[in-house]
Amino acid sequence: MELYVAPSILSADFARLAEAAQAVGGPTGADWLHVDVMDYHFVPNLTLGLPVVKSIKASTDIPLDCHLMIEDPGRWAPTYAEAGAHNVTFHAEATDDPAAVGRDLRKAGAKAGLAIKPGTPLEPYLEILKNFDTLLVMTVEPGFGGQEFMAEVLPKVTEARKRVETGHLDLRIEVDGGINADTIHAAAEAGADTFVAGSAVYNAADPAAAVAALRAAAVVR
Numbered sequence: 001m002e003l004y005v006a007p008s009i010l011s012a013d014f015a016r017l018a019e020a021a022q023a024v025g026g027p028t029g030a031d032w033l034h035v036d037v038m039d040y041h042f043v044p045n046l047t048l049g050l051p052v053v054k055s056i057k058a059s060t061d062i063p064l065d066c067h068l069m070i071e072d073p074g075r076w077a078p079t080y081a082e083a084g085a086h087n088v089t090f091h092a093e094a095t096d097d098p099a100a101v102g103r104d105l106r107k108a109g110a111k112a113g114l115a116i117k118p119g120t121p122l123e124p125y126l127e128i129l130k131n132f133d134t135l136l137v138m139t140v141e142p143g144f145g146g147q148e149f150m151a152e153v154l155p156k157v158t159e160a161r162k163r164v165e166t167g168h169l170d171l172r173i174e175v176d177g178g179i180n181a182d183t184i185h186a187a188a189e190a191g192a193d194t195f196v197a198g199s200a201v202y203n204a205a206d207p208a209a210a211v212a213a214l215r216a217a218a219v220v221r
């Protein structure tokens with residue numbers, strides 16, 4: 001599967017989000033633009049919501065990868081699909097019926113993503129992965145950028161990759177948190193194909209070049 005790099009605008013200047021999107025554009029730039037939505041309840045941080053997602057959508061052609069770190073995703077996730085997000089990912093821990101939310105997202109016109117925190121096992125969700133287009137395995141505790149990569153989470157990525165192969169699933173396996181030039185290869189070797197990177201992209205002098213370098217570093221030979 002083609003490797004995707006998704007810069008996280010959590011590490012960009014929130015007063016200049018259109019510029020942040022433009023900074024990672026171009027033929028070797030971002031495959032998706034990762035937009036972290038936080039509500040002060042599911043995680044101890046607050047970022048942005050629907051009006052800002054709509055404005056970002058209007059400012060770029062890069063497909064938006066919205067990561068909802070919010071409570072009650074059954075109520076809110078489809079509204080991000082209606083706002084034009086390409087991919088809407090919510091947390092398994094935030095709902096009793098993640099498969100239903102995944103189905104609703106597809107009905108609303110988005111790709112559906114299921115996220116799990118570092119301490120959440122994958123096993124209870126293996127049988128519902130057919131309702132999703134992306135599995136997001138968090139490699140830090142959700143809430144903040146700039147944290148250290150948790151390599152101990154990678155066996156879940158490998159387990160997911162095995163299920164994709166044995167179950168012939170059309171599922172991207174995304175990792176998010178602490179992804180940089182030193183950690184991306186281990187995540188790719190474990191089976192990830194989609195890589196969110198915030199500080200490694202937006203703290204770089206040339207964010208688009210940083211995206212291309214990350215993609216190159218992820219290649220498993």
Ligand SMILES: O=C(CO)[C@H](O)[C@H](O)COP(=O)(O)O
Binds near residue numbers: 034141143176
């Ligand atoms: O979901 C997130 C935090 O909850 C961010 O996307 C993630 O942490 C990216 O930042 P960095 O690459 O700096 O770790």
